[in-house]
Amino acid sequence: MTTEPYHGRLRRLGGRRLSAALTAGVIAVAAVLLAPQPAAAADTPWLTVSPDRYASFTVPAAYVQEQLGTVSQVVVEGNFGPSSATAEFGLTRRGDVWSGVLGALEPGLYHYQFTADDTKSIKDPTNDTSVASDPLLSTFFVAGDSARWLVDAPPGTGGEVGTLTYRTRAGQRSALVWTPPEYAAKGPKAYPALYLQSGDGVAATDWLDLGRTRQILDNLSAAGTIRPMVVVITDDSGDKELKDLRKAVADNYRVLRDPAHQAIAGVSDGATVAVKAALAKPAQFGYVGWFSGRSVPDVDRKDAKTVNRTVKLLRLYTGNVTDPAHNATYRLAKALGRADVRFESDGVNPDGGANWDTWQENLVDFVPRLFRHVSDHGPSPGHGQLKGEFNPPPAGTTPTPFVSEDGFVTFETTTAFADAQHVTVWANIAPGGSWLRVPLARDGDRWRATVGPLKPWFYYYRLIVDRVPFKDTSNPTKVTTEPMWSTFFIPGPGARLLSDVPAGQGGKVESMTYTSTVAGQDRTALVWTPPGYDPGRAEPYPVLYLQHGGGQNYTDWVEMGRAKQILDHQFLDGDLVPMVVVMGNGNSSNFNRELLENIVPTARARYHVSSDPSQQALAGLSMGGGQAFGVLRAYPGQFAYVAAFSAGFGSGTGVDVEAINNGTRMLRLYVGDQTDFVYPSFMASLTTLDILGIRYEFDGVTPGPHGWDVWQKNLIDLAPRLFKR
Secondary structure: OOOHHHHOOOOOOOOOOEOHHHOOOOOOOOEEOOOOOOHHHHOOOOEEEOOOOOEEEEEEHHHHHHHHOOOOOEEEEEOOOHHHOOEEEEOEEEOOEEEEEEOOOOOEEEEEEEEEOOOEEEOOOOOOOOOOOOOOOEEEEEOOHHHHHHOOOOOOOOOEEEEEEEEEOOEEEEEEEEEOOOOOOOOOOOEOEEEEEOOOOOOOOHHHHOOOHHHHHHHHHHOOOOOOOEEEEEOOOOHHHHHHHHHHHHHHOOEOOOHHHEEEEEEOHHHHHHHHHHHHOOOOOOEEEEEOOOOOOOOOHHHHHHHHHHOOEEEEEEOOOOOOHHHHHHHHHHHHHHOOOOOEEEEEOOOOOOOHHHHHHHHHHHHHHOOOOOOOOOOOOOOEOOOOOOOOOOOOOOOOOEEOOOOOEEEEOOHHHOOOOOEEEEEOOOHHHOOEEEEOEEEOOEEEEEEOOOOOEEEEEEEEEOOEEEOOOOOOOOOOOOOOOEEEEEOOHHHHHHOOOOOOOOOEEEEEEEEEOOOOEEEEEEEEEOOOOOOOOOOOEOEEEEEOOOOOOOOHHHHOOOHHHHHHHHHHOOOOOOOEEEEOOOOOOOHHHHHHHHHHHHHHHHOOEOOOHHHEEEEEEOHHHHHHHHHHHHOOOOOOEEEEEOOOOOOOOOOOHHHHHHHOOEEEEEOEOOOOOOHHHHHHHHHHHHHHOOOOEOOOOEOOOOOHHHHHHHHHHHHHHOOOO
16 A cells, blocks of 8 residues: 555644643633624624735724723734744734734644733634634634645535434433545445544544544545545543443444454543553554543553554654653653553654644544555654653753753743733744744743744743733843843754854954934944954955844844854855944934944044945845935945845935946845735835836845844845945
């Protein structure tokens, strides 16, 4: 039999979810309000998803106030975080709506609700999807190859889902039953049966509403990669209830009853039920799946021969270390090994926690292995080995955040917030470097969460405690212009240019104090000089004047932009023309004068830099990019190299196009993606430049928001291009 379907399973393209330990129950909801659905509220969708996978949320402020009263913040709670776990995406009040754009999202199924002031939640009344176990949730699907098993099957090609009602000693219960497309109520053919168990915090209906089990089974069936079978989905049940369920299925469906044609799997506590059923009474099931089980059943060596003879497949699945089942799965694997019970491991899903994104992949891998011969018994492609348990340092014993070698980050508060009700970490961990709020869980008199995996990069964050921002005082890093922020760095090949170079090999950053005739006071700039800087060399150095954005100052390019690290690496790599970089204070009522009368003359007096326009460059981000455009318009040709990061050119009135084109060797423009709020005005600027006939360079958007992840990449791209023909 072919094993290709296993290699074509659902795959996330990158780590993007947070600690699955937080998936259920971390966000305390003191007052839950299920909003009615008046026609007026349903006219305009609150959520739209673009073809390139950006989710735009637009929530009418009047509706929120009508339902919840006056609120200070609105967030979207959904499975947007690293490892597909729950996180909060904050919306911004703009006029009469709360809005925000998140993406680009990985293909898959997302669920969400809107929550105001931590405690008041409403369903999206413009989205008619529902989750039976939680009436506040809505869902949306983002299509893509990695989620191809989750799409709806064409009409008339899928199986059927019905409800089976049966009696147990505990009373009447029900189960959901999927039958394959060719199934008929009468006839000679009988089918194998798979029982899917639910667990703590997981309802049977979640297999359909959140797990997309019907779509998975329909698509696998249509692809011919599974044997036709009856699939029974039920809530977590003990041995006696399971016996009653199997009898009811046998009485009502044409199923084969021998163990070789019976399979069982479950999630969370349901996984424990599944494995326990196989180990305690091996003659029941020939195929067993453990999806993120949390408690390890007893494994007795004396039963090994019987289990190995009867159970054809016992396969273990777990998410990464954010999955609370990770350690339990390791302990179960060790116990099975000691008892000589044969089993298979799917390894560790590197970017999945204990949630439906992970369990969907488990199901796609598991079902094609049932009731047939397969030759592939190893882990899924890309999965790592289950090497051991993950135990971050005990609370209060290590500086925070604690970063593991593989990019998992444990945040922890001090004891100062022991009486808090809701604590999150606000960090640039969303796609492209956008910001999500990660809920922390109470751990004694502290709050804690493990997040990841995060890709190698530079991160910044602050605590939000009952809607009030705080600095993580356990983290000694600082950001001058944002006292609440702390930072940390995850090393790796993708972030090499943001890392420190070996001591003594990089350039120097010095303070340059100057008198501002505009501000009427002394001000400071930071100046980077390259390794081996020689103030007496014959040729003066080219110079880049690099400006910050609004609400920032001259310190930000060093503290947040990692400019020193970027320039050091590029110089040592031989990619950078030796230059001096001056990072001045752009907070000025007249930047043109501040730059040309104060910053530039002081730099020329203190450093051996050129006054030749061909050896001068000016660049800035956001406000600083707008200032660079302003200088270009007012003094065309003064700087041969000009660049703007996330800024618009403005009006085309009064522009000397010929002088700009003749005096500018390179005008290079950058912007973030749709999550960058200046994106619309920036794109309009390109039209203005085209109409005017101004020559410029633009290689497309930099994935990410109006934030440092984008601007760091912009500097990385720009600096090696300067002062070269």
